[in-house]
Amino acid sequence: VLIYTPALLFCCNSNELDVNLSRVFAGGCGKASLSSCSPKVCIVGSGPAGFYTAQHLIKARQDVEVDIYERLPVPFGLVRFGVAPDHPEVKNVINTFTQTAKHSRCSFYGNVNVGKNVSITELQQAYHAVVLSYGAEGNRSMGVPGEDLAGVYSAKDFVGWYNGLPSCRELSPDLSCETAVILGQGNVALDVARILLSPIDILKKTDITQPTLEALAESQVRRVLIVGRRGPIQIACTIKELREMVNLPDTRPDMVAADFDGVKEALKDLPRPRKRLTELMLKTALEVPGEKEQERRSKASRTWGFRFFRSPVEVLAEPGHSRIAGIRLAINKLEVSDGAQAVLTGEVEDVPCGLVVSSIGYKSLPIDPSVPFDSRKAIVPNTMGRVKQAAGLYCSGWLKTGPTGVIATTMNNSFDTARSILEDMDSGTLDMSAAKPGSQSISALLEKRGVKPVTFSDWEKIDNVEMKRGESRGKPREKLLTVEEMLPGHQ
Amino acid sequence: MAASAAVRSSMGLTLRLSRVIPDCSTCPLFRLKCNAKNVANLQRRGSFDSLRTINRHLQTSIGLYHSEEGSSNAEHPEDVVNVVYIDRSGQRIPVKAKVGDNVLYLAHKHGIDLEGACEASLACSTCHVYVSAAHFDKLQEPEEREDDMLDMAPMLQENSRLGCQIILTPELDGIELTLPKVTRNFYVDGHVPKPH
Numbered sequence: 001v002l003i004y005t006p007a008l009l010f011c012c013n014s015n016e017l018d019v020n021l022s023r024v025f026a027g028g029c030g031k032a033s034l035s036s037c038s039p040k041v042c043i044v045g046s047g048p049a050g051f052y053t054a055q056h057l058i059k060a061r062q063d064v065e066v067d068i069y070e071r072l073p074v075p076f077g078l079v080r081f082g083v084a085p086d087h088p089e090v091k092n093v094i095n096t097f098t099q100t101a102k103h104s105r106c107s108f109y110g111n112v113n114v115g116k117n118v119s120i121t122e123l124q125q126a127y128h129a130v131v132l133s134y135g136a137e138g139n140r141s142m143g144v145p146g147e148d149l150a151g152v153y154s155a156k157d158f159v160g161w162y163n164g165l166p167s168c169r170e171l172s173p174d175l176s177c178e179t180a181v182i183l184g185q186g187n188v189a190l191d192v193a194r195i196l197l198s199p200i201d202i203l204k205k206t207d208i209t210q211p212t213l214e215a216l217a218e219s220q221v222r223r224v225l226i227v228g229r230r231g232p233i234q235i236a237c238t239i240k241e242l243r244e245m246v247n248l249p250d251t252r253p254d255m256v257a258a259d260f261d262g263v264k265e266a267l268k269d270l271p272r273p274r275k276r277l278t279e280l281m282l283k284t285a286l287e288v289p290g291e292k293e294q295e296r297r298s299k300a301s302r303t304w305g306f307r308f309f310r311s312p313v314e315v316l317a318e319p320g321h322s323r324i325a326g327i328r329l330a331i332n333k334l335e336v337s338d339g340a341q342a343v344l345t346g347e348v349e350d351v352p353c354g355l356v357v358s359s360i361g362y363k364s365l366p367i368d369p370s371v372p373f374d375s376r377k378a379i380v381p382n383t384m385g386r387v388k389q390a391a392g393l394y395c396s397g398w399l400k401t402g403p404t405g406v407i408a409t410t411m412n413n414s415f416d417t418a419r420s421i422l423e424d425m426d427s428g429t430l431d432m433s434a435a436k437p438g439s440q441s442i443s444a445l446l447e448k449r450g451v452k453p454v455t456f457s458d459w460e461k462i463d464n465v466e467m468k469r470g471e472s473r474g475k476p477r478e479k480l481l482t483v484e485e486m487l488p489g490h491q
Numbered sequence: 492m493a494a495s496a497a498v499r500s501s502m503g504l505t506l507r508l509s510r511v512i513p514d515c516s517t518c519p520l521f522r523l524k525c526n527a528k529n530v531a532n533l534q535r536r537g538s539f540d541s542l543r544t545i546n547r548h549l550q551t552s553i554g555l556y557h558s559e560e561g562s563s564n565a566e567h568p569e570d571v572v573n574v575v576y577i578d579r580s581g582q583r584i585p586v587k588a589k590v591g592d593n594v595l596y597l598a599h600k601h602g603i604d605l606e607g608a609c610e611a612s613l614a615c616s617t618c619h620v621y622v623s624a625a626h627f628d629k630l631q632e633p634e635e636r637e638d639d640m641l642d643m644a645p646m647l648q649e650n651s652r653l654g655c656q657i658i659l660t661p662e663l664d665g666i667e668l669t670l671p672k673v674t675r676n677f678y679v680d681g682h683v684p685k686p687h
Binding site: 095273 | 606609612613615636639
């Protein structure tokens with residue numbers, strides 16, 4: 001359907017058409033007014049937050065142009081580097097993002113470090129609106145002595161390592177110990193446990209990196225404890241991931257029955273999702289299994305279990321060495337007043353182990369001194385995605401709300417921010433009267449600074465190389481592991 | 492049997508057209524056709540083949556016709572299922588669908604704002620819909636994996652289902668599917684909806 005008005009040309013359901021037609025009718029519109037007809041939005045970060053924000057903007061207005069900047073040469077953020085290799089269906093969302101990236105009004109610029117290669121101020125000068133969607137690349141630290149010992153890793157780095165994040169390539173975790181302790185009981189903790197204990201035959205068919213596969217094939221880890229400060233009812237993981245642990249081949253659960261005192265009685269008051277999760281935990285921990293399951297468990301070579309009411313107080317080194325020998329855990333009790341708080345009892349317990357993975361949360365970092373940042377909450381202060389005290393600046397995803405939630409949560413969050421931007425365009429809060437140069441000026445700046453952006457079609461070449469490499473190994477892809485290899489010209 | 496041969500060939504055609512190779516064990520069509528025992532024995536495989544779709548809008552619903560003739564172009568009135576989508580702004584969008592249509596892909600076909608991030612593989616909850624009370628009980632019971640993903644959906648209600656798992660049957664004629672108002676920003680006046 002085509003509606004022509006003297007001032008503007010509207011096209012419906014036609015991507016290529018609107019660009020071509022606006023060129024043809026440019027004379028009628030007037031060049032200056034034509035430029036002011038096209039709002040230019042810049043998005044920093046190409047993970048789910050960036051792409052869902054772009055998707056919503058492009059769909060809502062036929063004149064919006066969106067440029068997505070990404071520090072790495074490759075897009076998709078945590079979908080590529082966070083989602084576990086054995087969860088390929090979760091990565092299907094990449095197809096949606098690919099459609100957005102290939103839209104005529106969307107452009108991808110990889111290998112651009114915002115904050116280093118170009119400043120937020122420069123972006124704000126070039127675009128009508130700038131959206132910060134760069135997520136959370138840091139992690140919360142335990143804040144205990146011994147945290148820096150060899151053998152202690154953040155889950156963020158461990159996950160980055162098995163998913164081929166270039167900055168984690170050299171992690172080389174030592175897997176020669178029998179027991180691994182994971183602090184935290186969210187889905188990331190369960191992912192780490194599952195990757196540590198999964199049979200190699202399953203992992204070797206995924207896009208897990210080759211060095212990780214080789215390390216896991218030699219791994220001596222046979223027992224993984226997943227430790228939380230509070231009790232079973234406060235556990236942060238979701239039922240899908242718990243079920244995967246319960247059903248993991250060649251493993252058996254090892255729980256402490258006393259940890260579940262009082263839980264059965266609390267079931268009836270729980271909302272459905274929490275109830276189903278708790279029921280599965282209770283069943284796994286307390287129910288006497290049938291004969292078949294009994295046999296399966298007795299044959300299992302690996303164990304996993306939750307340990308509740310425990311907080312880390314010190315990582316213990318081998319005497320005279322700087323390697324980890326164990327972890328000292330404080331024993332908590334639960335105080336239920338307004339919510340449930342863990343309170344120290346004064347008792348401690350030492351657990352011998354050779355690997356500690358701290359999975360207590362990702363954390364956003366400030367990108368540019370000109371951007372307001374709440375260092376206590378580690379987010380950019382905002383109202384409905386509008387950055388406080390910063391006109392024309394928005395945020396979406398984990399940077400906006402904190403580092404929790406799955407892709408669907410981030411999707412809603414990003415649509416919200418897009419709606420705020422659209423409202424501001426309509427109301428005049430966002431000044432659209434002056435034309436903005438957008439990527440034209442930024443590309444010129446980058447060229448002057450010797451930065452060569454990677455385009456989306458460059459990424460598609462990388463994509464093909466990776467898939468081809470994976471083919472011969474029976475894997476969906478074999479990821480390139482260094483930025484150097486990803487840059488065009490290297491293929 | 493002619494019917495199942497027609498099923499297979501029409502599914503194959505759809506797959507070639509849209510270049511989607513779905514994980515069969517999650518497809519409710521598969522469940523309808525197979526007996527429960529087969530379904531229980533299926534391992535949950537990751538889909539390692541490329542799940543690339545050329546163009547999302549080309550992704551047709553997995554058309555399934557129970558008629559013996561098996562022609563995918565049949566326009567028999569008994570195949571028509573009237574569906575109403577109620578979008579997030581409350582707008583009613585009536586759609587004339589066919590028996591066998593998948594509620595998620597039907598929504599896409601008609602430009603309705605229902606996301607399907609994981610492409611019907613029971614790995615997300617973005618296609619969450621509320622089903623009209625009169626039709627909710629006529630749906631097949633959700634399998635455990637659907638319930639697991641529904642647990643993650645915000646504003647979960649008694650009549651919540653995942654759209655990608657609903658396949659239209661003649662008894663569902665008149666079904667109304669409401670898209671949940673999940674975002675904070677939807678209410679400009681600051682109203683926060685209470686969970687039902």
